[in-house]
Amino acid sequence: MRLPARPEAIPTVRREVELHALRLGISDRGLADLKTVVSEACTNVVRYAYEGEEEAGPLEVEFTPVADSVKVVVRDHGCGIAPKPDADPSLHMGLPLIGALSSRFVLSSERGAGTEVEIHVPLAGQPEPAWVVDA
Amino acid sequence: MRLPARPEAIPTVRREVELHALRLGISDRGLADLKTVVSEACTNVVRYAYEGEEEAGPLEVEFTPVADSVKVVVRDHGCGIAPKPDADPSLHMGLPLIGALSSRFVLSSERGAGTEVEIHVPLAGQPEPAWVVDA
Amino acid sequence: MKPFAIGERELGPRRLAIEIRGELDMAVADQVKARLRSAMAENDEIVVVLADCEFIDSTGIATLLLARNAFAERDGRLVLCEPTEQVQRVLAISGLTNDEVVFDSLEAALSRS
Amino acid sequence: MKPFAIGERELGPRRLAIEIRGELDMAVADQVKARLRSAMAENDEIVVVLADCEFIDSTGIATLLLARNAFAERDGRLVLCEPTEQVQRVLAISGLTNDEVVFDSLEAALSRS
Ligand SMILES: Nc1ncnc2c1ncn2[C@@H]1O[C@H](COP(=O)(O)OP(=O)(O)O)[C@@H](O)[C@H]1O
Ligand SMILES: Nc1ncnc2c1ncn2[C@@H]1O[C@H](COP(=O)(O)OP(=O)(O)O)[C@@H](O)[C@H]1O
Numbered sequence: 001m002r003l004p005a006r007p008e009a010i011p012t013v014r015r016e017v018e019l020h021a022l023r024l025g026i027s028d029r030g031l032a033d034l035k036t037v038v039s040e041a042c043t044n045v046v047r048y049a050y051e052g053e054e055e056a057g058p059l060e061v062e063f064t065p066v067a068d069s070v071k072v073v074v075r076d077h078g079c080g081i082a083p084k085p086d087a088d089p090s091l092h093m094g095l096p097l098i099g100a101l102s103s104r105f106v107l108s109s110e111r112g113a114g115t116e117v118e119i120h121v122p123l124a125g126q127p128e129p130a131w132v133v134d135a
Numbered sequence: 136m137r138l139p140a141r142p143e144a145i146p147t148v149r150r151e152v153e154l155h156a157l158r159l160g161i162s163d164r165g166l167a168d169l170k171t172v173v174s175e176a177c178t179n180v181v182r183y184a185y186e187g188e189e190e191a192g193p194l195e196v197e198f199t200p201v202a203d204s205v206k207v208v209v210r211d212h213g214c215g216i217a218p219k220p221d222a223d224p225s226l227h228m229g230l231p232l233i234g235a236l237s238s239r240f241v242l243s244s245e246r247g248a249g250t251e252v253e254i255h256v257p258l259a260g261q262p263e264p265a266w267v268v269d270a
Numbered sequence: 271m272k273p274f275a276i277g278e279r280e281l282g283p284r285r286l287a288i289e290i291r292g293e294l295d296m297a298v299a300d301q302v303k304a305r306l307r308s309a310m311a312e313n314d315e316i317v318v319v320l321a322d323c324e325f326i327d328s329t330g331i332a333t334l335l336l337a338r339n340a341f342a343e344r345d346g347r348l349v350l351c352e353p354t355e356q357v358q359r360v361l362a363i364s365g366l367t368n369d370e371v372v373f374d375s376l377e378a379a380l381s382r383s
Numbered sequence: 384m385k386p387f388a389i390g391e392r393e394l395g396p397r398r399l400a401i402e403i404r405g406e407l408d409m410a411v412a413d414q415v416k417a418r419l420r421s422a423m424a425e426n427d428e429i430v431v432v433l434a435d436c437e438f439i440d441s442t443g444i445a446t447l448l449l450a451r452n453a454f455a456e457r458d459g460r461l462v463l464c465e466p467t468e469q470v471q472r473v474l475a476i477s478g479l480t481n482d483e484v485v486f487d488s489l490e491a492a493l494s495r496s
Contacts, residue, residue: 007297014293014325015271032325032356039327043296081234085478089336092227093328093364099216099244100363110239111261126246142410149406149438150384167438167469174440178409220365224449228441228477235476263475 005050005059005076010042013061020063021070021123029125033101034070040094041074041117047087049078049115068123069103075116081109101126140185140194140211145177148196155198156205156258164260168236169205175229176209176252182222184213184250203258204238210251216244236261272322274298276305284314287376291322294330302330306337306348314346317379321352326360338371351379385435387411389418397427400489404435407443415443419450419461427459430492434465439473451484464492 001016003009014035021034042059050057060075098105098119103126105119136151138144149170156169177194185192195210233240233254238261240254274292281287286309294302309316318334320326338348351373353361361367373379387405394400399422407415422429431447433439451461464486466474474480486492 007295007299010295011293011297014295028355029359032359035325036327036356036360039295039325043327043329046296080239081230083228083231083235083477089332091328091332091335091364093218093331095216095230096218097328097360097363099246100218102246104215104243104245104248106244107242108239109234109241111234111237113239142408142412145408146406146410149408163468164472167472170438171440171469171473174408174438178440178442181409218364224445226441226445226448226477228444232441232473232476263472 001061001063003059003061005046005056005078007046009059010039010046013042013059014039017061017063017072024065024070024123026070026123027125030121030123031125033125034072034121037098037101037105037119037121038072038074040097041072041119044094044117045074045076045078045115047090048082048084049076051079051084051087053078066120069120070123071118071120073116073118075114077114080111080113080115081107082111136196136198138194138196140181140191140213142181144194145174145181148177148194149174152196152198152207159200159205159258161205161258162260165256165258166260168260169207169256172233172236172240172254172256173207173209175233176207176254179229180209180211180213180250182225183217183219184211186214186219186222188213201255204255205258206253206255208251208253210249212249215246215248215250216242217246272324274301276302278309281315281317281380284312285317285380286313286315287317287319289319289322293325294323294333295325295327296329299329299333302333303337306333310337310341310346310348316341316346316348317376318348318350319352319376320350320354320357322354323357324354326357328360328364331360331364331366335366335371349373349379349382351376385437387414389415391422394428394430394493397425398430398493399426399428400430400432402432402435406438407436407446408438408440409442412442412446415446416450419446423450423454423459423461429454429459429461430489431461431463432465432489433463433467433470435467436470437467439470441473441477444473444477444479448479448484462486462492462495464489 062073064071109115197208199206244250272292277289279287385405390402392400
């Protein structure tokens, strides 16, 4: 899937990924986690990757079933991970949520060339982390 | 190099990496960038990887020359990237600085198993990003 | 999937419930922000009802919490209630549920004020 | 490499220069924090001189900026001056140099007050 990196792309990608995942028999929790991590990764592309450029560049998303998980790759050809001092205030929870709701992820950033994040979400979903169970 | 992930490990790693890099004839700017990115990656391990554990786990650092760059790997066997609601306030500039001062980096996080970041710094150092030159 | 919508319901003098329906993300954050801003100008207490909010991400949460903080500076109170499962999970993992911010029901949200 | 040290120099009534020597990172952040805290209790203006600060990272910057913010809340003024090359570079890349926070010289830092 390849879309212009604009806010309206984010729900479109979630919808598309949801359709694929439902066909694999994903659990409710797995689906919720998948939609959350996809949303976080796409939002980063929309918000940061092409900041300062005249037109929104591409947001690329790939979806692949892998054993008991799904692998989603979210890619841009923007600036690479960098400080964004002029961005709107955020909670800085994007990557931390991706980490908490996936079994593993790999983020690759090349300066001036773009960012790619590969995220693995188990069809069963992640268990609650300890600090939530404790609370 | 393998040290307990405690604050005093951070300057020790910087020192060690500096010695290696100087032998490769690194530029002043390259060295400054290298020390900064290493410091950010190690600080994350000390601050986040073993949060809530009784003893500090290991901080592992590897240094490898690659063509006109150095590759540094900083690894832990902690919780993986996750939200840290109880951490001290931070500027959230760790990964963004790593991205801005490297030519590329790859972050791999496995939930409950640890985090590894592989960072490539050119011996010549990075040029200033556009938004600094503009200022 | 429910289409996105924002509803309002008066709870009393200068007390408003705002109901979010559908998915709260960057695509609708500006709409929510504008609506909260005008509600904050005319109320002292706002309860955001999330019973029909099927999805939220960190941008959606930031929209609500930044409004909450701005409102608190002028002694307004904004709280959330009735999160759906996905919303509750994201809030919990973000460490935002032990604050006096999220309540199971509208009644609980109001009784704490 | 200079060993870490913190120096102080009175600039006038309730006006202090704090000189950071060596490397400012997590390993020494608590020392700096404590020193700034006591300086803030006894002064209205603090200039942190970085001429001998050979290295800073985001934890070091956070230590200075969080102190600055806390001081500003009680109308204190904390600014930085004479950053070395590495410090200037990290501050610039973090987007922190166009604020009224960092000055080339002690004189420039004081003349803006
Ligand atoms: N695709 C991207 N392109 C450029 N920079 C990015 C991208 N994704 C993340 N970043 C940078 O990395 C930082 C950390 O990412 P994340 O934790 O997801 O942030 P946040 O929740 O603050 O939006 C962002 O604040 C931004 O500076
Ligand atoms: N080694 C690690 N282990 C666990 N969590 C980490 C690690 N490194 C980073 N994190 C998480 O990722 C977030 C973003 O990293 P970074 O941008 O370097 O943050 P900060 O500058 O806030 O310390 C951190 O706030 C933390 O929640």
